[in-house]
Amino acid sequence: MSMSIGSIGSTPSPVDIAVSGMRAHAMRINVIANNIANAQTTDVGDGQPYRRKDVLLSTDDDGLAGVNIDEITQDMDTQFQRVLMAGHPNADEQGYVNMPNVSLPTEMMNMVAATRAYQASTAIIKRYQEITEQTLELLR
Numbered sequence: 001m002s003m004s005i006g007s008i009g010s011t012p013s014p015v016d017i018a019v020s021g022m023r024a025h026a027m028r029i030n031v032i033a034n035n036i037a038n039a040q041t042t043d044v045g046d047g048q049p050y051r052r053k054d055v056l057l058s059t060d061d062d063g064l065a066g067v068n069i070d071e072i073t074q075d076m077d078t079q080f081q082r083v084l085m086a087g088h089p090n091a092d093e094q095g096y097v098n099m100p101n102v103s104l105p106t107e108m109m110n111m112v113a114a115t116r117a118y119q120a121s122t123a124i125i126k127r128y129q130e131i132t133e134q135t136l137e138l139l140r
Contacts, residue, residue, distance in 0.1 A: 012065050014128050020066030021121035027069055028055045028114040032107055039102040042090045049080055049090075050100040075101055 012020075031053050038050035052075040058068045078101040086095035 015125055017064075017066040018121045018124040018128070020068070022118055022125075024055070024057050024067040024069050025114045025118040025121065027072075028057075029111065029118065031055050031072060032111045032114060035102050036104065036107050036111075039100055039104055039107075041100055042088070042097055047090075049098045050102065051075060052078065052100065052102045 035052050038044075041050040044050050053072055054075060055072055056070040058070050059065065060068070080098040080101050082096045083099050084095055085091055085097045088095075088097045091097050
């Protein structure tokens, strides 16, 4: 799933680049919120706990065309946490339950970073609008 923002000319405008950043970081915020919401989900329907997801982003080779959302992947590297919860419906014979591989402190740090990146993109659009308005005012 690759998304990018095009522009009328061959070179994207600052607004195109900022909007692509906003879309990418909005997607990151949504995925992180989903991770946080499922931090205690021990069965997603197939007998396995929820597996943390991440958004892979990229740019074009020159890095000047904005941000592309490449794909949403599952974290297969981090192991599930085994927690002793005897009596839990998903506990094994020893009473352990596999919990999602979601670390709430890590997700909260990622959320702050994604939110700040989103805010930076909106600040670029706002500043670009101010510059455009000042330019038009000078031309009057």
